[in-house]
Amino acid sequence: MSDSSDDDKPLAQARSHERVSKAADKALDKMAPSKGHTKPGISLANGPVTQNPGGSVARPTTNGHTNGKRKASMTNGRGKSYKDASSSESDSDIPLTKRRKTSKVNHESSDEDQPLARTMPPKVTASQIGEESDSDVPLGQKLQKEKAAIEKKAEKTAKAMRAEEKKEATTKKSKHPVASDEDDDKPLIVKRKSKAAPARKMNSTKKEESDSDEPLNKKAQAKKAKSRAVVTPAKKGKKAAKPEQTQEDIEAEEEEDGYRWWEDPSKGDGTKKWTTLEHNGVVFPPDYEPLPKHVKMKYDGVPVTLDPEAEEVAYFYGSMLNSTHNIENPVFNKNFFADFKEVLDQTGHGTDRNGNKVKITKFEKCDFSPIYEHVDAERTMKKALPAAEKKALKAKKDEVEAPFMYCMWDGRKQKVGNFRVEPPSLFRGRGEHPKTGKVKKRVQPEQITINIGKEATVPAPPEGHRWKEIKHDQEGTWLAMWQENINGAYKYVMLAANSDVKGQSDHKKFEKARELKKHIDKIRKDYNRDLKSDMMADRQRATAVYLIDQFALRAGNEKGEDEADTVGCCSLKFEHITLQPPDKVIFDFLGKDSIRFYDEVTVDRQVFKNLRLFKKEPKGDGDEIFDRLTTAGLNKYLGSYMPGLTAKVFRTYNASWTMSKLLQEMKSTGTVAEKVADYNAANRKVAILCNHKRTVAAGHAGQMEKLQDRINGIRYQQWRTKQMMLSLDPKLKKKKGAEFFALSKDISHEWIKEHQAALVEEIRVKIHKKFEKENEKRVADGEKEMKAKELDERLEVADELEAKYKAENKSGKAQPEGKGATVEKLEQKLDSLITREATMKTQSEDKENNKEVALGTSKINYIDPRLTVVFSKKFDVPIEKFFSKTLREKFEWAIKSVDENWEF
Incomplete structure (x- = not known):
């Protein structure tokens, strides 16, 4: 049965038939080999989109244009859309009438016949998931097997949980009979109604499990309440001789221990969020302060006086000249100047020093550098202000x-x-x-x-x-x-x-994902069955749920018809999918936040066949793939399995369930840094298995370079320590071998000189800062400032170190440092440096492997934070290693509510 009518979808140029004819079904089977079965669900490409010098992605041969080439759409603006992401808050509490309305803008397609050069993401690497790169088994097969095993466990768990619930329900009924034997003569639907009645009296909406394939509609409020710790459990027998607490006592305890709302099952049940507020x-923000009279924007080389309103807009642009990413963007400049010109037209443009009108008409003639120089000088002054x-x-x-x-x-x-x-x-x-x-x-x-x-x-x-x-x-x-x-x-x-309300929202989100555990097997069984349905709407819906579950696609239009304008699964168009027989699908579209989504995936053969059917002629560019499905209809269907289930819950469930299975099998040992790396490896595997990814950050290469410099700095200290050991005992070279004392291949003598100069400069900066800080304290205490002579004396330490380095570079020897230096002490120092190097190398490798997967997003938004707490407690790693102070406050409920034995 379809949950969406034809009226729910705007009229497209071409539309799928209501039913799938047997003739059409058989014809599609003949177009591609049907033997064999590919276990789907793993992305063949992962990480950032990079330039592919080899040309373009192969064009589809089964998209309805056998001999033609489809038009390029991603670079000409067609289908571009944007969902505002300025607020990360949920829209559940925002009035529907206040949600943003947008309109789609159609752009003409390019008429070029030549295919566009595409960009391709790199493949997942073995090191990213902790595998050996020289294994004989292809990485894709390993990942597919692992995902299949995790899904199998999910199926077993769901069946076991429902069986347990059924057993509990039967036990309750035997203790509290509510129906007579006459019920056996009633139709099944009447039986269900009569059996549901006592459940409502007990404030539970849970219905009896049946053998039917129809979706279950049940809540787990009672189960959730039971699973939570109870604040004050009922005591049996005689009451303890304890004085009754006053309201003041209770309030005092709450202030001391914090309000543990997650242990109060009465919270968050209704729609009324507050009584008093x-x-x-x-x-x-403060009003705009006009620039000093000598600071003016220039137009065609002439300083221009602007109205304060126009000057403020010029200030916006001038203050960010250091943001090359923006000011070198033609779209950014075009939009800015259009708005700037509008304000100029309203305020009369500007005047030169003689009062003559200057009309500003060309962006290229505008010079905002005087504004930037003024702003930069102000920033420098603020940084230089005394600490007090x-x-x-x-x-x-x-x-x-x-x-x-x-x-x-x-x-x-x-x-x-x-x-x-x-x-x-x-x-x-x-x-x-x-x-x-x-x-x-x-x-x-x-x-x-x-x-x-x-x-x-x-x-x-x-x-x-x-x-x-x-x-x-x-x-x-x-x-x-x-x-x-x-x-x-x-x-x-x-x-x-970190407020109670926000915590309750997060808690509810992850509990909803936990509830999905009970139904995931039935959902997967049902959508796999409906992939072959005769009804086009059912087949489209099943295919969409498959893609959302297996590849973490966003549903699209999830915030309502009046607001949605981003491309998601339900709003995919003809040009967003390329099919490569027998089972490869390439997604290429602008998704959330107008960020390009590109992925290559292997899919079930029936799914591939369905997508080919949904792209069948006369469909072409601009026509919708799922033209008989809406997000509202999809979520309504999902809600029939459990209350509140929407497409977005699958991302949370899949990530949390996968992480929980990996944690159960994990045996993390070694240092804290190694354990953190183990956690990140599991998080990274979750991101890959659940198809969460990101583009490499712009500053990643620079960060890795700095990290490598720090590692080389430690290697230099090791080499220098060894030279000191030789100075104390020259025979060590013969004993340990010349290779032991050789300079690391990763550093050169030129690098050493640059590093030494940097170390000397670092000491000088520290001495200057400490000197200034002490002087500020003296002034604050009413004492006299120290003289410059004192600073010069302190700086002699840096001068001596500089001279020492020069002598060492000349002689090739290093004199032992410190009192009572011995070979044994230097060996201890060397061991410490080797440990530091190993730790930093682990961190470096971890950072490099994390560059292409969104670990932060995965850890904060998709993986239940209680699983991170479980890892922290199970392997004795401080929670601070995973959650910043802000996140520890946000997830206080998770940190305080579980122990190492908790399960998702």
Whole structure:
């Protein structure tokens, strides 16, 4: 049965037939060999997209244009879209009417017949998943086998969990009979209704398991509540002779131990998020301060005086001349100048020093460098401020913002997240954003809606202004909102990540993924069956669920028809998929945040056959692959298996389930650094098996170079220590061999000289900073500053070291350092340096292997944080090695709620 009607989809140029005829089905079978079966689910390409010098990806031969070539679309703008990602908050609490509306812009396709040169991602490497590169078994086969084994375990677990639930339900019924023998004569549907009734009386929505293939619709609230630790379990027998706690005692304990909301099953059940809410509104950015009179933008070499409003826009651009990534982007410059020119037209452009009007019409003639030089000088001055002055400025800022940092939510003090209104600037965006460079206008109080309790005092707007609206939306978790001018998106002031409300949201997300454990086998069984359905809508839906489950594709349009404009699985078009028989599919489209998604995958033969059917003539570029499926219909279907199940839950489930299986089999030993590397290897394997990836960061090569320099620095210290050992005992060269004392091949004598100069300079900088800090303290204490002579005396240490290095380079020998230097002591120092080198090499290899997979995203958003806590406790690794302070606050519920034996 289809969950979406033909009316749900906008009319396309070409549309699939309602039913799949047997003749068409057989014809497709004849087009490709059907023998054999490929176990799918592994990406053949992983990591960043790099230039392929070999030419282009092969064109499909089964896409409805056998003898023709499909038009290039990714470079001409067709299908480009963007979903605003300025807020990472869930939209579940945002009113539907406030969600952004967008319209699709159609661009003409290129008429070029020649195929475009494509870019290809590198293959997954064996080292990325901890395998030996010289293995006889192909890496792809290894990964496919591992994924298949993990899925098999998931199937067994789901069946066992449902059997256990069925057993518990039977036991409860035997203790509390609610139906008579007469029920046996009733139709099955009547039986189900009568059996469901007592469950509702017990505040449970769980239904009896049946042998039917129909999806189950059940909740696990009772199961969740049972699995959580109970704060005060009921005691049997006599009551303990303990004085009754007063409300003050309870509150005091909560303040001391923290509120353990995850142990309170009553929280998060309803839609009403709060009863009382008080806060102080938002902090606005300071007004623009005009530049000094001598600092002016130049036009055609002439300094120009601008209206303050226009000057502010020029300031935005001038202040970021060091951001070459943006100012060298033609789209960024075009959008900026269009908005700048609009402001200039409104304010009368500019004037020269004689008051003559200067009309600014060409971007190429604009010179913003005087503005940048002024801004850069200000930045340098701020960095050079004495520590005491910096501290005073920060204290003043904190004092102003203190009233806005917290709110009272149902009587509890909660930290507010983004209480500052975004300052005006130039929009940058992510990926190939078509609006990059446009001016983000200053937000006024008249644009802001405040959400607050009815009994609370409404915060006062800035003098002379008023709020747009005051609301009392108890179903929303936002405190304030406004609409920005770039994409028309709504910005929300929410609670901080470590607040109870945000923690409950994360907890609920991962518990929903845990609930999917019970149903995943039935879902997979059903979609594999429906891949061969006679109904086109069912076949399309099954294929979409397969792609979402196996390859972590986003559903697309997940935020509603009025907002969605990014390409996802349900909105894939003809040109986004290339088919290569017998079972290879190439995805190439602009996905979330306008970032290109490119992947090559092997799929089940039936899936390949279906995609070929969905691309059948007369479909062509611009036509939808899944033209009889909507995201809303897909999620409605998934919701029939369990409440709240949507396409996005699969990403969380697959990542967490895979990680949990890897952790169960893991035996991590060695140093803390080696254990962290083991965790990262597992995380990396999860990212590969679940098809999560990223492009290599722009600064990765530079970071690796610095890391290698640090490793070479340790190798230099080892070599120098060995030279000191020779100075004490020249016979060691014969005893240990000349090779032991030789210089590492990775460093040269030229590098050594550069490294020595850097070490000397580093000491000089440290001495200068310490000297200045001590002088600042003296001034603060009312004492006299030290004279420059004192600094010169301290700098003699650096001068002596510089002279020592020169002497060593000349003689080729190193004199022992320190009092009572012995060969034994130097050997101990050498052992320490060797250990440090090994640790840094492990970190370097780990970093290199992580460059192509999104470990941070995987660890924070998709892998249940409780699994990271389990690893931390099981292998005795400080949780600080995995979670920063901010993340430890965000995941406090996970850190405090599980031990090393917890299972996902």
